[in-house]
Amino acid sequence: MTIDTANIRFDEKGLIPAVVQDALTGEVLTVAYMNEESFKKSAETGETWFYSRSRQELWHKGATSGNTQRIVDMTLDCDGDSLVVRVKPEGPACHTGARSCFNEKVFDSGEKVAGTQILSVLEQLIAERD
């Protein structure tokens, strides 16, 4: 597929936020930023490349840690100013070694959600009927 950045609206700094999501579990791993060059490198190589705002340089995720992320697909939102990047991670996304960068709960309604728990319910149901 051709790499078409025409509809991507990079911001005044030339960046777009990229929500990196585990393609299998749906877990959000990281929010990072891409500029046009890192978007193209991601599409060309099939692995995530970002732009580090603190170091002001391109950054190939996993280049030093080995925890690269293989890209399944990238999807742009309705106003063209954010991306969802679905990946298969080779290891933890977070520099702390955690699977995801999102670990500090700042609000909790206390509500339970089935979410992926439904898988174990179904698994048990199948086992019972086996």
Add this chain to the structure above:
Amino acid sequence: MTIDTANIRFDEKGLIPAVVQDALTGEVLTVAYMNEESFKKSAETGETWFYSRSRQELWHKGATSGNTQRIVDMTLDCDGDSLVVRVKPEGPACHTGARSCFNEKVFDSGEKVAGTQILSVLEQLIAERD
């Protein structure tokens, strides 16, 4: 729970990106922005409030459309500059009427992922054994 914004690093414009995710399916619905006031209103009311960068005002998601989002939890990332907001949506997230704002695929590796498709496989397996 008390509303503690101490660890949230709002950017130079006083904003933090919020990844709104369907708590049940894991689908990313929207990336929007919160300022401190909208974060507090979200936590107080249990529904999503954002800050509109174009209109420069607080915005209660669903106030006019009725498509509010009940918040399950909000989680901060390791460097405190982005949020994941898991919600139960009352209707479509996108102003176009789509369930999610992310609909324009700009890169596709062609790779298949099981992801939530596994649910329909399990459903069929249960039906066959019923």
